[in-house]
Amino acid sequence: MNIALIAHDHKKDDMVVLAKEFAGFLCTCQLMATGTTGGRLQAEVGLRVECMLSGPMGGDLQIGARLAVGQVDAVVFLRDPMTPQPHEPDINALVRACDVHNVPCATNLSGGRLLLQALSRT
Numbered sequence: 399m400n401i402a403l404i405a406h407d408h409k410k411d412d413m414v415v416l417a418k419e420f421a422g423f424l425c426t427c428q429l430m431a432t433g434t435t436g437g438r439l440q441a442e443v444g445l446r447v448e449c450m451l452s453g454p455m456g457g458d459l460q461i462g463a464r465l466a467v468g469q470v471d472a473v474v475f476l477r478d479p480m481t482p483q484p485h486e487p488d489i490n491a492l493v494r495a496c497d498v499h500n501v502p503c504a505t506n507l508s509g510g511r512l513l514l515q516a517l518s519r520t
């Protein structure tokens with residue numbers, strides 16, 4: 399299974415907690431992440447992650463492009479709703495691509511937990 403993991407700066411600690419919780423499942427998946435998120439998952443959780451560019455540099459778009467051609471099965475995108483992001487159009491494009499292609503996308507910690515629980519049982 400191909401899973402994309404993305405977190406805005408104020409949500410990166412949550413992503414590390416979530417990834418540690420599901421490390422046993424995630425280490426059986428092909429993981430991709432935006433640059434800084436992926437770096438933390440590698441360093442702090444020990445997961446093997448394909449790192450794209452950092453989000454503001456186009457990482458969300460890289461993941462969206464893969465998703466559009468069927469190479470992403472699920473997205474956990476822990477967004478920060480309280481902080482304006484310079485690359486808001488890229489963020490919207492990725493979430494829209496999930497909707498266009500009917501790819502499950504969790505945008506907060508509890509949704510991410512539910513999604514990973516469900517996927518880890520399949």
Ligand SMILES: O=C(CO)COP(=O)(O)O
Pocket residue numbers: 404405406407431432433434435436451452453454457458489
């Ligand atoms: O900005 C992001 C997603 O929109 C996340 O990017 P980083 O993982 O590189 O911080």
